[in-house]
Amino acid sequence: MFTRTRRRRHLARARPGDGSRVQRFRLRQLFTRSLFAVDLAEDSGDRHLYEVDVRHGRDSSSTRRPAALYRDGVQVLAGNLPVAFPVPGGVIEVATGQFGVKRMHLVGHDGREHVLSPHPRSLEGRRARFDRRFPRASAAVGVVGLVVLLAGLAVSLSLAAEQVTRVEVVAQYVGTFTSPVHLPAWANLTLTVAVALAATDRALRVKSTWMAD
Known part of the structure; x- marks a missing residue:
């Protein structure tokens, strides 16, 4: 419906x-x-x-x-x-x-x-051609990209949960949560760039998910 x-x-x-x-x-x-x-x-x-x-x-x-x-x-x-x-x-x-x-x-x-x-000249077409010519490498890129997206999602949810439970009203009911992951600035930037590249690769294959957006 x-x-x-x-x-x-x-x-x-x-x-x-x-x-x-x-x-x-x-x-x-x-x-x-x-x-x-x-x-x-x-x-x-x-x-x-x-x-x-x-x-x-x-x-x-x-x-x-x-x-x-x-x-x-x-x-x-x-x-x-x-x-x-x-x-x-x-x-x-x-x-x-x-x-x-x-x-x-x-x-x-x-x-x-x-x-x-x-279209073969578009970015999506070039990614599709890479997939046809190098299927194993393409599959490996896809797997790595999915792992990166999951890692980025896990870190984001963990930090978000920590911020939410710092609110006094929330903490009274569920307690406080401390994220086990606190990345240094360079690592956070690296992960952000990696997530963007992984999301772009999935978009080029028209396989975007809610994680990518």
């Missing part, structure tokens, strides 16, 4: 496109743009290329919406994030987080879903 309600709300954010052509992906857009594509068949059997263009520098206050859907290179829909675009056979759900795209999934009417293919 919650998923259907959320999807209806996101579908309502999709507005008619302006009919413009999709722009070529340029190297200077590496950190400001994500472009994904999927080939879909209409009920008639004709196949069309659907592309989702996300501009990370835009938000709801921008004159142009941050996400747009193109059909065979022509903009047909656009919307503020998070948004869902109706396509043949289902919807494309699009969302971003602090470190990049966290959802770019085609969700079929049967509930099955898969991630759209990233």
Whole structure:
């Protein structure tokens, strides 16, 4: 029920496109743009290329919406994030987080879903190419990144619990908690950078989780 309600709300954010052509992906857009594509068949059997263009520098206050859907290179829909675009056979759900795209999934009417293919020149496309060429190294990077995220989460929760239990009203009921981890400034900075890199790697693979954001 919650998923259907959320999807209806996101579908309502999709507005008619302006009919413009999709722009070529340029190297200077590496950190400001994500472009994904999927080939879909209409009920008639004709196949069309659907592309989702996300501009990370835009938000709801921008004159142009941050996400747009193109059909065979022509903009047909656009919307503020998070948004869902109706396509043949289902919807494309699009969302971003602090470190990049966290959802770019085609969700079929049967509930099955898969991630759209990233443009080869985009950061997501380059990360996907690394995964294909060096699967073991890619898997190792993923595991290390997950461990770093868990470590960062554990440290953050521990310090947060210590601060909360210092409040007199809370301490009266649950006592006080002293975090076993107090990192020096250099170690805290190193962990922060490592967590950001790990979260970015998961975003590039469209595998962001609540831990990353």
